[in-house]
Amino acid sequence: MDFYFGLAQTLGVHTLLGLSVYIVLLTGQLTLAQAGFAAIGAYVAGMLTVIAGWHIVPALAAGSLATSLVACAVAFPALRVRGLMLAVATIAFGEAVRLFFFNFDYQVWKGDIQVGPLGGEGFRQIRFFPENGWSTLEVMLFVWACVALVMAALWWTDRSRAGAVLRAVGEDEVAAQSVGVNLTAVKVSAMTASGAIAGLGGGLYAHYTTHIEHANFTLGLATFAIAYPILGGLSSVFGTLAAVVFIQGFLVEGLRFLGDWRNLLFGALIVLAMNLRPRGLLDAATAARLKRLLTGPGGAP
Amino acid sequence: MSALELAQAVFDGLLFGATYAVIGIGFTLIFGVMHKINMAYAAASLAGAYAALLILLFVQAPALVVFLLAGVAGGVIGLVIYVCCFRFMPLAAPLAPLMATIGMLMLIDEIIVHATEGMPLPYPALFDNVMLQLGEFTLRGDLLLVFGVSIACMALMLLLLYRTRLGLATRAVAQQPVAAQLCGVRLTRVNALTFLLTGLFGGIAGAMIGASVGTLSPLLILPVTIKGLIVTVIGGLGSIPGAIVAGLLVGACENLFQFLRGVTERDIYVMLLLFVFLVFRPGGIFAPGRGRD
Numbered sequence: 069m070d071f072y073f074g075l076a077q078t079l080g081v082h083t084l085l086g087l088s089v090y091i092v093l094l095t096g097q098l099t100l101a102q103a104g105f106a107a108i109g110a111y112v113a114g115m116l117t118v119i120a121g122w123h124i125v126p127a128l129a130a131g132s133l134a135t136s137l138v139a140c141a142v143a144f145p146a147l148r149v150r151g152l153m154l155a156v157a158t159i160a161f162g163e164a165v166r167l168f169f170f171n172f173d174y175q176v177w178k179g180d181i182q183v184g185p186l187g188g189e190g191f192r193q194i195r196f197f198p199e200n201g202w203s204t205l206e207v208m209l210f211v212w213a214c215v216a217l218v219m220a221a222l223w224w225t226d227r228s229r230a231g232a233v234l235r236a237v238g239e240d241e242v243a244a245q246s247v248g249v250n251l252t253a254v255k256v257s258a259m260t261a262s263g264a265i266a267g268l269g270g271g272l273y274a275h276y277t278t279h280i281e282h283a284n285f286t287l288g289l290a291t292f293a294i295a296y297p298i299l300g301g302l303s304s305v306f307g308t309l310a311a312v313v314f315i316q317g318f319l320v321e322g323l324r325f326l327g328d329w330r331n332l333l334f335g336a337l338i339v340l341a342m343n344l345r346p347r348g349l350l351d352a353a354t355a356a357r358l359k360r361l362l363t364g365p366g367g368a369p
Numbered sequence: 370m371s372a373l374e375l376a377q378a379v380f381d382g383l384l385f386g387a388t389y390a391v392i393g394i395g396f397t398l399i400f401g402v403m404h405k406i407n408m409a410y411a412a413a414s415l416a417g418a419y420a421a422l423l424i425l426l427f428v429q430a431p432a433l434v435v436f437l438l439a440g441v442a443g444g445v446i447g448l449v450i451y452v453c454c455f456r457f458m459p460l461a462a463p464l465a466p467l468m469a470t471i472g473m474l475m476l477i478d479e480i481i482v483h484a485t486e487g488m489p490l491p492y493p494a495l496f497d498n499v500m501l502q503l504g505e506f507t508l509r510g511d512l513l514l515v516f517g518v519s520i521a522c523m524a525l526m527l528l529l530l531y532r533t534r535l536g537l538a539t540r541a542v543a544q545q546p547v548a549a550q551l552c553g554v555r556l557t558r559v560n561a562l563t564f565l566l567t568g569l570f571g572g573i574a575g576a577m578i579g580a581s582v583g584t585l586s587p588l589l590i591l592p593v594t595i596k597g598l599i600v601t602v603i604g605g606l607g608s609i610p611g612a613i614v615a616g617l618l619v620g621a622c623e624n625l626f627q628f629l630r631g632v633t634e635r636d637i638y639v640m641l642l643l644f645v646f647l648v649f650r651p652g653g654i655f656a657p658g659r660g661r662d
Contacts, residue, residue, distance in 0.1 A: 148651040
């Protein structure tokens with residue numbers, strides 16, 4: 069059973085990463101900085117629980133806050149360019165963060181062992197959960213409580229005025245600007261929120277794996293993060309969730325019996341999925357049909 | 370550490386930077402024509418270089434034949450990418466081809482890992498034991514060859530773009546796809562040919578990278594992709610002279626930082642260089658008046 073709880077934890081963290089890209093994609097921007105954001109959240113939250121001895125909740129909040137500040141600071145120069153150039157700028161940022169942690173040492177003595185990040189060897193002994201006797205089930209529930217919180221917040225944002233502004237910028241910048249929307253403010257806030265969510269995901273990841281290193285936060289992770297909302301479609305947050313289950317649950321775990329062939333199939337299936345459903349698995353039309361199905365004929369508002 | 374060693378490091382980097390420039394031109398051309406980025410381009414280039422190694426299994430071919438075959442294989446792979454990732458995508462969904470090419474990048478990476486079992490393969494080189502003494506400088510013969518071939522590729526590409534009917538059609542499609550179509554330019558054909566040609570040059574660039582590093586390894590794919598994209602952005606998206614200058618600049622800076630700060634920190638400074646450009650010159654080196662994307 070613990071295997072499935074562990075899988076659910078992975079799904080939860082990947083959903084957070086996917087959602088953090090979702091909010092940026094709504095404004096029509098691309099970001100591949102998610103691995104860098106997750107790394108900052110993971111190292112900050114990990115250092116706070118291990119070295120400073122904080123409880124997990126304030127440590128995650130601090131990691132999330134620190135990441136959002138970095139995201140805000142990066143967003144100003146990066147958002148001077150748009151679209152694909154922004155993708156390259158965020159790739160460079162993510163790689164710079166990863167290389168920073170590759171060269172980052174900060175170790176302290178705790179009892180008779182040294183703890184803390186150690187360059188290429190990574191950051192071992194992030195043992196808040198085992199030390200405090202949390203079972204795998206409890207950790208999984210904690211992760212999914214965080215995911216549910218973030219999803220509810222994003223779902224509500226989508227339905228509020230703020231969501232309309234985000235989508236307006238994504239649909240047509242000139243039109244949005246001409247009705248008085250401040251483009252820079254909208255994009256930078258979306259990036260800041262994205263940093264906060266990805267930082268939270270990184271913090272959770274650091275604590276359930278207990279060992280992080282720079283190699284966990286490569287461009288590959290950022291690619292996964294951006295794949296979820298694109299594959300899931302941008303019509304609702306549930307698309308991202310569906311894509312996480314499809315990729316992590318089916319393509320990665322479900323096809324494990326294929327052995328080495330799984331990795332080959334993986335890329336090919338993504339190419340195929342994008343050809344068949346260029347607007348995502350759960351695109352606007354499918355979402356509307358599902359809604360009609362759920363609310364009954366004629367029941368949709 | 371002397372000024373001479375410093376100059377030598379910059380010079381070696383400059384020579385190697387020529388391969389970055391060719392990869393950068395490929396990215397920039399596809400972007401300029403299709404307004405979409407082909408993330409799998411660098412992977413396809415290295416895959417072309419790998420595919421050319423197949424001939425060594427049958428006959429002892431000279432290095433030059435291997436380089437040319439790499440170009441042919443790169444062109445074919447470029448065409449496959451066009452058909453799989455761009456041909457059937459609606460124009461209104463710009464994210465779909467991006468994601469599809471990322472999927473393609475993973476697929477090519479995995480195919481190479483599978484076929485070679487992840488082991489680096491030795492790559493044939495020309496003039497690798499020639500050392501030119503130029504005053505106090507030493508010029509590595511193989512790097513000089515890489516530089517020469519890359520410059521020739523660039524010249525050929527510029528010639529194709531500005532002196533042939535195909536180049537005219539390509540530029541017309543880049544400027545105004547609808548107007549070009551009204552003048553009788555076949556959009557799909559021009560797009561496919563652009564992919565074929567950039568793939569061809571990419572394959573040669575991949576072979577050059579293999580020849581100058583000495584081995585080909587799947588681990589090269591990601592760094593070359595990132596460096597190629599950085600070159601494209603520093604040079605300005607869609608600008609060919611920009612990509613050339615930026616490629617040489619990135620190559621030189623990379624070697625300089627490696628000389629000064631060591632190999633683990635090298636790439637941090639290359640990324641910072643990109644951010645410096647984003648802040649002070651977001652449109653790239655040769656930004657046109659309106660610049661930006």
